[in-house]
Amino acid sequence: MNIRQFLESEVSRALVAAGAPEGTQAMVRTSARANFGDYQANGVMGAAKKLGKNPRELAENVIRQLSLADVAEKIEIAGPGFINIFLKPEWMQQQLQQWITDPRVGVPKADKSKTIVIDYSSPNLAKEMHVGHLRSTIIGDSVTRAFEFLGHKVVRQNHVGDWGTQFGMLIAYMERLAAENPDAVSMELSDLETFYRDAKKSFDEDSEFAEVAREYVVKLQSGDEHCKKLWEKFIDISLNHSEEIYHRLNVSLTRDNVMAESAYNDDLPNVIKLLDEKGLLTDDQGAKVVFLDEFKTKDGEPMGVIIQKKDGGFLYSTTDLAAIRYRCHTLHADRVLYYVDARQAQHFEQVFSICKKAGFSTPRCSLEHHAFGMMLGDDGKPFKTRAGGVVKLAELLDEAEDRAATLIAQKSPNLDEEQKVDVIRAVAMGAIKYADLSKNRTSDYIFNWDNMLAFDGNTAPYILYAYTRVKSIFRKAGVQPEELSGELMVTAPEERTLAMKLMQFHETLDVMVAEGQPHLLCGYLYDVAGTFMTFYEACPVNKAGVEEATKQSRLLFCALVANTLKAGLDVLGIDTVEQM
Ligand code: ARG
The missing domain is CATH 3.30.1360.70 (Arginyl tRNA synthetase N-terminal domain)
Incomplete structure (x- = not known):
C-alpha cells in the first residue's frame, strides 16, 4: 500500500x-x-x-x-x-532510512500480482518502421516496465501486421528479383521502403506481375508451401529491421513477444461460428456483419461491423476478435491494454463491444484502448521529412545521435572516448523517448529537437544531468552510497520537501499504471530533480564546516535521490550515465 x-x-x-x-x-x-x-x-x-x-x-x-x-x-x-x-519528520526518517540501500527505494512488489497483456509497437511488416510507430513502442514499453517493476506479470504482445493482400505483391516481387539476380534481393530488402515502392510500381504497371501477385495471395492463404517459404523469409527480414530499432531504443521487445496477425488465422472460422451461434451475425449482401445498437450510422441505424467479406476474406477486426479470445481465455488477462493511435478508437470500441456480447472477453478482464495523439512537426502538421515523406525511425535515431554528439562535444569536452559514446547514446535516445513520454499521451505533441535536447526544463538531459550531479557529490566526498552509515535527519524545510517527494515514488507508479500515463512519472522525476537541486543549494554536503553527522545525513538523501532517479528512468526505459 x-x-x-x-x-x-x-x-x-x-x-x-x-x-x-x-x-x-x-x-x-x-x-x-x-x-x-x-x-x-x-x-x-x-x-x-x-x-x-x-x-x-x-x-x-x-x-x-x-x-x-x-x-x-x-x-x-x-x-x-x-x-x-x-x-511527522520522525516517521519520514524511519521510512527513508530503511530504503537507503534498496534499489527499489521502498516500492514493494504487489501482494496480488495481476496478468496484464500489453499490445504495443505492432507495426505492419510490409514497410519499415517509421515515426508513426514511435509513440506506441515507447509508451507501451514504459508502461510494461512499470507493471513489471510493481511485480505484475506482463505478457507483451507485438501484434505485427504480417497478413493481407500486399504480401502477395511483395513475395512475388522478391521471387522475380531472385530469378534475375539472387544478390539483388538482399540488397533491395535492406531498404524495405524502396522495396515496397518498387514492388508496388511493378504491380501497378505490369499486369502480368499483378496477376501473379494476386495468385500468390490466394496461394499463401491456402497454405501453399512455396509461397509460405517466400513469405517467411520476407517477414524474418522485416522483423530484423524492427529489432534493430528496438535494440537502439532500449525497448524490451524480442521475437518471443511477436504474436502476429497470421497467428490467429486458424481461429478465424471459429470466431465466425461462435458469433453465429450467439445469433450475432447477419448476412448483408453476402457479407457477414455484426450490427451494434450502441453505434449509430448517420441515419440513426445500428452500425454494422463486417466480420467476413463476401469473397470469404477476413478483416483486421476479425483478427482482433480472435486475439481477445486468446488474451482473455488462454492468457487469462486481468487487463488488456492497447497502445494504438487515437484514430483507431472506434475500431476498438466496436471490437470490445462485440467481444462482450460474444463472451470472447471475460468479466474479470478489462479491455482498454490507451489512445495517443500524433507527433507533429514545428508547423503543427504531421511530422514529415522536408520532402513531405514519412520519416523512417532508423533515420530519426541517426539524427538524434548526430545532434547529441555535437551537443556533448560542446558541453563535456573532457570525457574520454568510451564515456562519450555512452553519454551520446543515453542523451540521444533518452531525449527522444522522454520528449514523448513526458507529454500527456492523449494529446498531439510537437516534435522539436532543440526542446528535447535542452539541459533545462522537463527534459531527459536535465534529469540525466541531475543524476550525474548527485553521483559527483559522492565522488567528491570520496565515499560510495553503500558505505554510508549515519542517520538520516529531516530538519531543514528543503529536507522535509525532498523527503516527502521521495516517499511518493510508489504512489506515482501506482497511478501511472492505473491510467497508463508515463507523463506522471516524468513529472515526478522532474520534481525530484528540482527538489534535489533546491535542497543541495540550502544543504551543501562537501563544503568546509559541515558537521560530519549532517554530512552523512545529507549524503543519505543524495543516495535516495540517485536511486529514485535511476529506478524511475529504468521504468521509462532510459539509460543513465555516471558522468557527463
Ligand atoms: N498494425 C496496426 C497498425 O499499424 C496496429 C495494430 C494494433 N494492435 C491491434 N491489436 N489491433 O495500424
Missing part, C-alpha cells in the same frame, strides 16, 4: 467510525500547497451532507477516531471540512 492509500484507508475507517455509512471514501489527495499539509482528505463534506450533519463537527469527530499518532504531527480542519494531514 502506498502512503496515499494507507491514509485513505485509515481516514475512511475513521469516517465510518464517526457515523458515515460503510464504504464512505475519505478521498485523500496530495495537498496542493504546503500550508494544507502533505495530504488532504476531501470526503467529509459529502458524507456530512448525506448524514445531515455539520461538516466541521463531523471532521472533528473523524479526527478523534484517527489513530495516526505515529505518522502525523498535526491534523487540522480547514475551510468547510477538509482534513489536512501533516506527516
Whole structure:
C-alpha cells in the first residue's frame, strides 16, 4: 500500500467510525500547497451532507477516531471540512532510512500480482518502421516496465501486421528479383521502403506481375508451401529491421513477444461460428456483419461491423476478435491494454463491444484502448521529412545521435572516448523517448529537437544531468552510497520537501499504471530533480564546516535521490550515465 492509500484507508475507517455509512471514501489527495499539509482528505463534506450533519463537527469527530499518532504531527480542519494531514519528520526518517540501500527505494512488489497483456509497437511488416510507430513502442514499453517493476506479470504482445493482400505483391516481387539476380534481393530488402515502392510500381504497371501477385495471395492463404517459404523469409527480414530499432531504443521487445496477425488465422472460422451461434451475425449482401445498437450510422441505424467479406476474406477486426479470445481465455488477462493511435478508437470500441456480447472477453478482464495523439512537426502538421515523406525511425535515431554528439562535444569536452559514446547514446535516445513520454499521451505533441535536447526544463538531459550531479557529490566526498552509515535527519524545510517527494515514488507508479500515463512519472522525476537541486543549494554536503553527522545525513538523501532517479528512468526505459 502506498502512503496515499494507507491514509485513505485509515481516514475512511475513521469516517465510518464517526457515523458515515460503510464504504464512505475519505478521498485523500496530495495537498496542493504546503500550508494544507502533505495530504488532504476531501470526503467529509459529502458524507456530512448525506448524514445531515455539520461538516466541521463531523471532521472533528473523524479526527478523534484517527489513530495516526505515529505518522502525523498535526491534523487540522480547514475551510468547510477538509482534513489536512501533516506527516511527522520522525516517521519520514524511519521510512527513508530503511530504503537507503534498496534499489527499489521502498516500492514493494504487489501482494496480488495481476496478468496484464500489453499490445504495443505492432507495426505492419510490409514497410519499415517509421515515426508513426514511435509513440506506441515507447509508451507501451514504459508502461510494461512499470507493471513489471510493481511485480505484475506482463505478457507483451507485438501484434505485427504480417497478413493481407500486399504480401502477395511483395513475395512475388522478391521471387522475380531472385530469378534475375539472387544478390539483388538482399540488397533491395535492406531498404524495405524502396522495396515496397518498387514492388508496388511493378504491380501497378505490369499486369502480368499483378496477376501473379494476386495468385500468390490466394496461394499463401491456402497454405501453399512455396509461397509460405517466400513469405517467411520476407517477414524474418522485416522483423530484423524492427529489432534493430528496438535494440537502439532500449525497448524490451524480442521475437518471443511477436504474436502476429497470421497467428490467429486458424481461429478465424471459429470466431465466425461462435458469433453465429450467439445469433450475432447477419448476412448483408453476402457479407457477414455484426450490427451494434450502441453505434449509430448517420441515419440513426445500428452500425454494422463486417466480420467476413463476401469473397470469404477476413478483416483486421476479425483478427482482433480472435486475439481477445486468446488474451482473455488462454492468457487469462486481468487487463488488456492497447497502445494504438487515437484514430483507431472506434475500431476498438466496436471490437470490445462485440467481444462482450460474444463472451470472447471475460468479466474479470478489462479491455482498454490507451489512445495517443500524433507527433507533429514545428508547423503543427504531421511530422514529415522536408520532402513531405514519412520519416523512417532508423533515420530519426541517426539524427538524434548526430545532434547529441555535437551537443556533448560542446558541453563535456573532457570525457574520454568510451564515456562519450555512452553519454551520446543515453542523451540521444533518452531525449527522444522522454520528449514523448513526458507529454500527456492523449494529446498531439510537437516534435522539436532543440526542446528535447535542452539541459533545462522537463527534459531527459536535465534529469540525466541531475543524476550525474548527485553521483559527483559522492565522488567528491570520496565515499560510495553503500558505505554510508549515519542517520538520516529531516530538519531543514528543503529536507522535509525532498523527503516527502521521495516517499511518493510508489504512489506515482501506482497511478501511472492505473491510467497508463508515463507523463506522471516524468513529472515526478522532474520534481525530484528540482527538489534535489533546491535542497543541495540550502544543504551543501562537501563544503568546509559541515558537521560530519549532517554530512552523512545529507549524503543519505543524495543516495535516495540517485536511486529514485535511476529506478524511475529504468521504468521509462532510459539509460543513465555516471558522468557527463
Ligand atoms: N498494425 C496496426 C497498425 O499499424 C496496429 C495494430 C494494433 N494492435 C491491434 N491489436 N489491433 O495500424
